[in-house]
Amino acid sequence: MYDILFKHLEEKVSLTSGEKELVASFFTPKKLKRRQFLVVEGHVCKYLSFVTKGLLKAYNTDEKGNEHINQFTPEGWWTSDMNSFFRGEISFYSINAMEDSEVLVITSEDFENLTLQVPVMDRYFRLLFQNSLITKERRLISSHTHTAEEKYKHMVEKNPDLIRRVPQNLLASYLGLSPETLSRLKKNVM
Amino acid sequence: MYDILFKHLEEKVSLTSGEKELVASFFTPKKLKRRQFLVVEGHVCKYLSFVTKGLLKAYNTDEKGNEHINQFTPEGWWTSDMNSFFRGEISFYSINAMEDSEVLVITSEDFENLTLQVPVMDRYFRLLFQNSLITKERRLISSHTHTAEEKYKHMVEKNPDLIRRVPQNLLASYLGLSPETLSRLKKNVM
DNA sequence: AACAATACTTGATTTAGATCAATCGAATTT
């Protein structure tokens, strides 16, 4: 279960076996049944979680009751409401398992201790956040400059895997489109 | 000139005077006249830059020739095309001085050496990127869930300073709106 | 001061995508 975490860490940094042990000691495994919540909107997000199996979604609900997907998190990726986790504020997102899933979680105090005791983890997360930032920036620009169809095509190219795993209405939400629009536009694309 | 950089670093991490000297040695000061380019779209972005004076904009130009502002960078903030800087790819954005400005620049090789020689800089940038990520995420959600008017109001609340410094048409572009729409909606807000 | 270039406003028109509504199919649940 920790193997996939280490494999991931070692793509960005090297760890001694002593460090690995220490890292592992900070995380707790957690199983989630489909539809189970890891975080509920309005509560504080206690964990930063590394998904080792399954698929989670992070989303928020607007005044009209519409869900807006912020992120899909398959195995090998991290999820959290970062604002809540790092700043102790109330969570804006809910995080929910779309499939039976397994995660490794760490609390914010432990995260702080982890980075102090294993400084290379600062480097790891620097690199991780750096890459996420590049991706988020692209999504933001795309949301301003691309048409619905271009956004979908881009998604098909970059995340063909997700397209297969995620119901179309949630994909639409992730792209900031209505389900009807996505349904219609697919005909033009193919 | 380096004072503002150190002040900024020390809001997130502590540095010995030896480390400060070392850090400083990696950066080069650069002056930019109004309208001068720091990066031109299509070239590799050689520098990560810390603005010590003035105001820069990062933007890209679409097929129709419309500019889309990605970021405004006043003094005390960092700017770069991160994808280009960290991955050596061609820059998607141009970065241009909106006022006479001064920046401290570092190349990507030097950035790598800096983090290796002063590991606490990994921590600094981890924290920096972490915060940017939270902000970018919010902007992205906002672009999906908020109306033009809400986006503008939010901006007025969060960045009243920028509103005063930046021409309205560029502000519109930053928010993903046409200049006409922003002009019209201001009347309703006040 | 005169000129050009930029920025802002206002009106008329268009349009991409949302919303409303109904039907059908596929998965879950009991």
Place this chain on the structure above:
DNA sequence: AAATTCGATTGATCTAAATCAAGTATTGTT
């Protein structure tokens, strides 16, 4: 297996914001 929930499609209509167009105000430049 029947029942219920959930997802996808299609059509009709609506709307927020874009686009097109013209005029005015504000800067910046010689």
